[in-house]
Structure formats: C-alpha cells, structure tokens
C-alpha cells in the first residue's frame with residue numbers, strides 16, 4: 001500500500017541545517033525511507049497516480065526534507081515516457097563540474113517550498129557526482145542538463161541551502177546570452 005511521505009516545509013529548521021555523513025550499514029528505517037522516496041517521486045510523475053494520491057510532481061528529495069539530517073538524496077528521473085531511472089546517493093559529493101553554467105528557464109521548484117518563486121538559478125551544466133549506494137559501494141555518475149540541476153539542488157539541501165537563496169535578487173532573470181537556459 002502506497003503511503004504518501006510527510007515532506008517538511010521550508011519553515012522547518014532542519015531545512016536550513018547541514019546534514020551529517022552517513023555510516024554503513026544503513027539502518028532498516030533509512031532503507032525503508034529510501035524506498036518510500038522512490039515510490040513517492042515516481043508516482044508523483046505519473047499523472048494518474050499524481051491525481052489519485054494528490055501528489056505534487058517532483059523528481060528529487062533529500063533526507064532533511066523528511067526531518068532527518070543525514071546525507072542521503074533520491075532522484076527519480078524520467079528518461080522516457082513512463083520510464084524512470086532512480087539515483088540513490090549516500091554522502092554525495094560533486095567531484096568535478098563544467099565551466100558552463102545553465103539554468104532551468106521555468107525556474108526551479110522544491111517539494112518543501114510551497115509558494116511561487118520566480119527567477120533563474122545558475123547551475124553547472126555538467127557535474128560528476130561520487131557517493132555510495134545503499135550497500136556502501138562507491139558509485140559515480142556524470143550528469144548533464146536537468147539531471148545535473150537535480151543533483152545540485154538535492155546536494156544543496158544537505159547543506160541547508162534552498163534553491164531561491166541562489167537567485168540573484170538584483171538580477172533574477174538571465175537571457176540566453178548570459179546563461180544557457182534549458
């Protein structure tokens with residue numbers, strides 16, 4: 001039976017705190033919660049279930065959004081219609097990034113931010129992320145474009161940073177000549 005996650009709002013203190021490194025083996029509770037994040041994010045991107053369970057569509061979650069200050073992120077990325085890739089990273093670190101900077105043209109959203117915030121968030125166009133899987137094996141991914149943005153957004157959560165803090169108040173929107181908009 002699917003049970004919707006209780007995702008905390010930006011007003012909660014833990015959304016602004018730095019999460020702690022995780023040690024292995026993972027607890028049973030953490031593994032269960034990772035599974036629930038995958039289910040929640042997947043269902044939220046399938047219109048039928050989004051409606052049925054009254055979900056807000058989202059592709060990523062970080063544990064502090066659930067009130068747990070552990071460095072764990074989950075991204076569910078729709079590669080093709082109805083086909084999803086799951087990324088579970090424990091203690092993720094960006095080990096290299098492109099010089100090129102991009103931004104999501106429509107702005108970013110966050111399941112913990114329940115208000116409209118306009119503006120472009122500058123992000124690296126490509127990042128290489130290293131971390132561990134649920135069993136403690138070292139993993140690495142090279143992400144680009146919207147997936148790269150998702151990784152940067154979720155890793156920011158582990159450092160208590162929300163996307164709108166990265167919007168330049170004096171220059172909320174960029175043109176394509178300044179930053180490539182995707």
Ligand code: NI
Pocket residue numbers: 060109110111112153157
């Ligand atoms: Ni978020």
